[in-house]
Amino acid sequence: METVNCEHVDERVQRILSLIDSKPDYLTCRQSAEILSKTIKEGSKLQQTVAETAKSATASVAIIFDLVQMLLNFSYAIELKLVDDLTERFEERLWLPFNGVLEYLDEVLQLLNPVKKPLVADGDLEAMSKLKELLECTYWRKGALHYMLCHTIYHQSQPFSDLSQKDRFVEHCAQGVVYLTTDMRKVRETDLSQEYDCNDTQLLELIKQGIFSDTHMLAVMYSAEMCYWLHLLGDSSKRSQFGGLDACTMAQQLANQYISIAEGPLRSANWNTSLAHTILESCQTSL
Missing domain, CATH: 1.20.120 (Four Helix Bundle (Hemerythrin (Met), subunit A))
Incomplete structure (x- = not known):
């Protein structure tokens, strides 16, 4: 090693x-x-x-x-x-x-x-696998922690008593989305670009969408929700972190991705899509 x-x-x-x-x-x-x-x-x-x-x-x-x-x-x-x-x-x-x-x-x-x-050297497959596992776990932990914080703040009465609290909330939402989307996806880049000899079209679709576990599904939904909160607050300052997209468009794309997977390849797993549909409909109406 x-x-x-x-x-x-x-x-x-x-x-x-x-x-x-x-x-x-x-x-x-x-x-x-x-x-x-x-x-x-x-x-x-x-x-x-x-x-x-x-x-x-x-x-x-x-x-x-x-x-x-x-x-x-x-x-x-x-x-x-x-x-x-x-x-x-x-x-x-x-x-x-x-x-x-x-x-x-x-x-x-x-x-x-x-x-x-x-x-880790590229040829050390065992160590590379462990490295990916630890990196993905860390990005997930960071993103989920930001989501948990923002979820609590957003749903409490009078969440933003002053502008500084709102600014801090916006920053944590944006950081959470980046950890759960961009950073987690980077860890799996080589897995996403590989060609797989498999006849299971549903499995191939999950791989294409970057869904390798329940954690990845939660990451998509958490990110959609945080972008939705940013949209409802009228904040459009995070385009640079979202690849040039505004929070509403980002929320819509993520909610749509979650719904298509939950009602498609993972239909039998009974993932709840009610909130995702609410986000999608709200964002479509405001466009």
Whole structure:
């Protein structure tokens, strides 16, 4: 397996373990505590492994993957508590854990997408598959977190008491859409461009549409909904992030994609399309 420069890996492990060991007061639910306990054990083993490879100043990609998984576990522990707190109303105190999760996920992306050279060689199929899995998971987590935040804010009474709150909402909606559409799709670019020797036309249609799991269906619907909120707010400032399209057109395209898949290849899975139809009809009327 490929090796990578290990100069900063030990430093990252130390910092992450220090964060975990501080046991933030925010993490009070039992499931979060269990995840933290497991992550501390994993971190201790990883720290020992890094120490053993320090002399050569290199570490295998597997160590980087282990470090990434530790970060994902730690951020998920915070996210679990955040989900509980976001069920009814968003409060200012939640910005700290929300931004904390995003910070850890950004660190994951930095580990998986080093600036100087690719982490994994093209010929290492097993490592490349794992890399794609971790990247896709991270983009999904970031996008879904933005959606969860925006969903709570949008549906609470008096969601925008001042302009700064509205501006912040718009920015998080736009970022969420990019993570769930552009970034997730980039991970699968090679899969989408391949030719498949298969007679199952429905399966081929799902691949063509970039639908490889339930997560990809949810990503399409979440993105459609966030674009719809931007449209209802009358915001048209995010064209550059949406490939030059306005929020209404983007919402319409995504809702139409979701409906065509849910009522086509995935018809037997009984995906709910009522909201998607509402979005589609509303956007068509306003054009």
